[in-house]
Amino acid sequence: MVGPQAYHRLPDMLGQAVQGKRATDTDMPAIAKFDALPQRKKRGPSAFLTVQEGCDKFCTYCVVPYTRGAEISRPFPHLVAEAQKLVEAGAKEITLLGQNVNAWRGEDDKGRRTGLAGLIHALARIDGLERIRYTTSHPNDMDDALIAAHGEVDKLMPYLHLPVQAGNDRILKAMNRQHTAESYLKVIERFRAVRPDIALSGDFIVGFPSETEAEFEDTLRIVDEVRYAACFSFKYSPRPGTPAATMEGQIAPDVMADRLQRLQARLAHHQYAFNQASVGKTCTVMIDRTGRDPGQWLGKSPWLQSVWFEGDYAIGDLVEVTLADAGPNSLRGVVSAPA
Numbered sequence: 001m002v003g004p005q006a007y008h009r010l011p012d013m014l015g016q017a018v019q020g021k022r023a024t025d026t027d028m029p030a031i032a033k034f035d036a037l038p039q040r041k042k043r044g045p046s047a048f049l050t051v052q053e054g055c056d057k058f059c060t061y062c063v064v065p066y067t068r069g070a071e072i073s074r075p076f077p078h079l080v081a082e083a084q085k086l087v088e089a090g091a092k093e094i095t096l097l098g099q100n101v102n103a104w105r106g107e108d109d110k111g112r113r114t115g116l117a118g119l120i121h122a123l124a125r126i127d128g129l130e131r132i133r134y135t136t137s138h139p140n141d142m143d144d145a146l147i148a149a150h151g152e153v154d155k156l157m158p159y160l161h162l163p164v165q166a167g168n169d170r171i172l173k174a175m176n177r178q179h180t181a182e183s184y185l186k187v188i189e190r191f192r193a194v195r196p197d198i199a200l201s202g203d204f205i206v207g208f209p210s211e212t213e214a215e216f217e218d219t220l221r222i223v224d225e226v227r228y229a230a231c232f233s234f235k236y237s238p239r240p241g242t243p244a245a246t247m248e249g250q251i252a253p254d255v256m257a258d259r260l261q262r263l264q265a266r267l268a269h270h271q272y273a274f275n276q277a278s279v280g281k282t283c284t285v286m287i288d289r290t291g292r293d294p295g296q297w298l299g300k301s302p303w304l305q306s307v308w309f310e311g312d313y314a315i316g317d318l319v320e321v322t323l324a325d326a327g328p329n330s331l332r333g334v335v336s337a338p339a
Contacts, residue, residue: 001023001025001026002026003025003026004053004068004069006025006026043086043089043090043091044091044315044316045091045093045287045288045316046092046093046288046300047086047089047091047095048095048097049079049082049095049096050074050097051073051074051079051096051097051098051101051104051116052071052073052098052099052100052101053071053098053099054068054070054071054072054099055068055070055071055099056071056100057138057140057176058176059165059175059177060174060175060176060242060243060247061205061236061239061244062242063239063241066241071099071100071103073103073104073105073106074104075107076107076108076109076114076119076122077109079106079119080119080123080126083126083129084126087128092128092129092130092131092286092318093129093131093286094123094131094132095132095134095135096116096119096120096132096134097134097135098136099136100137101116101134101135102134102141102142102143103141104116104119106119109122115143115145115146116146117143117145117146117149120134120146121152121153123155124153124155129155130155130286130318131155131302132156132157133156133304136163136203137160137161137163139162139177139179139183139184140178140179142187147187147190147191147194148194150191150194150195151194151195157302157304158195158197158198158199158302158303159198159199159229159302159304160191161202162188162202163203163204164179164181164202164203164204164222165177165204165205166205166208166211166215166218166219167219167220167221167222168181168211168216169182170215171210171211171215171218174208174210174247175244176243184222185225185226188226197303199229199304199305200226200227200228201228201230201231201232201304202226202232203231203232203234204219204231204233204263205233205234205235205236206219206233206234206235206236206256206259206263207236207260208236208244208251209244209247209248209249209250210247210248210251211249211251216259220262220263223263223266223267223270224266227270227273227274229270229274229305230304233260233263233264233267234260235259235260236251236256238250272326272328274303275305275326275330276326278301278305278323278326278331279323279324279325279326279331280322280323281323282322282336283301283302283303283320283321284301284318284319285307285319286299286317286318286319287315287318287319288300288315289315290315291308295310295311296308296309296310297309297310297315297317297319305330305331306329306331307323307330307332307333308332309321309334309335319335320335320336321334321335322334322336
């Protein structure tokens with residue numbers, strides 16, 4: 001039985017099991033596994049870098065605090081060194097990961113306490129690193145420095161994944177989300193003030209216990225107000241051991257399915273509208289794979305949209321394209337000039 005902080009011990013534990021010995025490690029120590037895992041010598045143009053694990057929020061529907069433990073931040077120098085190695089191995093884009101990535105805290109190379117914004121500023125100084133992203137964020141951990149970084153750091157892409165989960169304050173309180181619909185929208189306004197073209201993404205849960213039709217419609221209203229470029233949406237699913245699993249007013253499956261269908265239709269409408277509004281823009285696309293046809297390439301725009309175009313290029317190239325046509329899930333680009 002292996003916990004999330006111990007998978008680097010799997011070889012030793014398997015050896016114990018083969019000998020008939022009990023092999024169990026479910027402790028939640030400070031993160032040490034990353035130092036024990038081998039570094040990949042070569043990689044693609046996009047890489048992930050875990051900076052933070054665990055969660056202290058205890059949303060009533062979520063098992064993460066119980067299965068991943070408390071919020072733990074990896075040390076600043078370790079992250080800068082690992083990012084440097086990722087770039088040396090071929091990465092041009094790094095996505096910073098965490099259950100609550102913007103809860104990351106540490107001391108920088110001068111011993112000063114800093115948050116995710118300070119780490120992003122440091123990573124942006126790495127030669128060869130062209131793009132920085134981060135996910136997933138919590139509204140309550142958003143600080144002024146991180147919001148400002150979106151207007152200060154050119155390498156930080158104009159994309160933000162910020163889950164709200166629901167648009168009704170009673171449901172948000174029952175979820176223990178610790179924010180309101182209004183406070184969430186104010187955070188969005190602050191981001192748009194420093195980066196007007198930012199693409200917004202989120203998470204939604206429909207059919208949370210006791211959710212009424214009117215409360216669900218509040219969720220549709222917040223979707224219309226934010227106009228998300230992309231989203232993840234789910235029917236509520238009870239997790240054993242969480243408070244919500246035993247709450248009264250569990251919603252019937254057919255009601256949840258109907259609400260999810262209506263929500264996803266609204267989200268798809270706004271995603272398509274965001275793509276259509278991008279037509280005519282010129283941007284840099286990083287190629288991450290080949291297309292179906294010879295000479296066709298696919299990559300991501302700064303706003304994390306899938307873009308395809310044609311030409312004589314290679315995976316990892318940064319290509320300047322004009323977005324010519326938009327579909328619900330991707331756009332066609334026309335090459336302007338090498339970036």
